[in-house]
Amino acid sequence: MKNSNTKRIARYLVPSLLIAVAAVFIYVGIARGEHDQVLNKAIAICMECIGIG
Amino acid sequence: MEQNVKKAKRKPGSKALRNHVERVRFIIQSLFFILTNSFITGFLKGTIYKGNLKYVCVPGLNCYSCPGAVGSCPIGALQAIFNTPDFGKSGNGLYAPLYYIPFYLIGMLMVFGVICGRLICGLLCPFGLVQDLIYKIPLKKIKKVPGDKYLRYLKYVILVVFVILLPMLFGIGNVPYAPWFCKYICPSGTLIGGIPLMTIGGDVSWAQAGNLTILKLSILFVLIVLSIFIYRPFCKYLCPLGAIYSFFNKVSFYKFYVDESKCSRCNGKSSACSACKTACRMGVDIVKTPNALECIRCGDCKAACPNSAIVSGFKPNPNLKKDKGAFNKAETTNIN
């Protein structure tokens, strides 16, 4: 019982830690203004992406 | 009453159950596609959505220049950051030495990947849906592609070369930096962005088509033809997003488990049973590698198993006594 609980916690541990790291990354990215860069790219038609030219 | 009869027919491993699983998957894929491409004005006027939702990426390969797209494409956005080499050096630059690393996007991809792994490929990607539909065309299928084992690595090469290195290091012609993957490979942009936008004729038209258009249409055409005979050739061999998510299959919350006490191959009752392996169109043997890089979590194997030995979910099943196959000896990934 104890063993299976430990196993279950272990299985959650890695993904949970990764989510925490992801949250930090997103925070740093926003602090650098990367989200603005993403928006700027996405709101203009990207001619190369759609194969015009 | 009728519902109960239908349920009774859907026995584990039966054709009825497999068809049911395929139908449910198709409904989820379609609904998600409609949800993430719901900017109707774009389709009516031949333009694109310019609102704040585009701060966020969608999980699948969905061109942000699709007239309906309400989110950003993660692969396009990654290249946009790599295309800005002085990003973070000036103005808003808080972390100048790390200016090349797209933290925001890596973070977002990690969230998607850690929650779902390649379930995103199986359920939420529009180009995956397109290939699934084309594969339904009833023509003879190619089950074994020559060099398949090696071709599977191509998507990792494309990720490193076309999504990261080339956009980061080189410009093309007079344009200093370019999204190399989007420009020279991505069929999704041509199919759900270029063709509808040029056809509707709002912001762009077919009059602007040139050599690049011919190249991109040719790539799309080849992939469509291949998809009739080979299951998801783009996902298997070319997609850099699938390559990224593949690494998360092992650590994601959503996982597949094999209950060895039920699996007749595992407990030696019948060495001949390979229903799951035969059902998998991605070439994965789920019993050996429940979290293989290539598994798109489509669930075909689960539906094909006559003993209901394959289970999946976001939390480990506490009733699974022998799920070693999923965690210990079989964790070595085997790209078939």
Ligand code: SF4
């Ligand atoms: S591999 Fe790429 S194109 Fe295929 S389903 Fe996954 S994200 Fe979509």
Ligand code: SF4
């Ligand atoms: S192993 Fe199963 S879930 Fe994974 S791709 Fe193959 S059939 Fe789909």
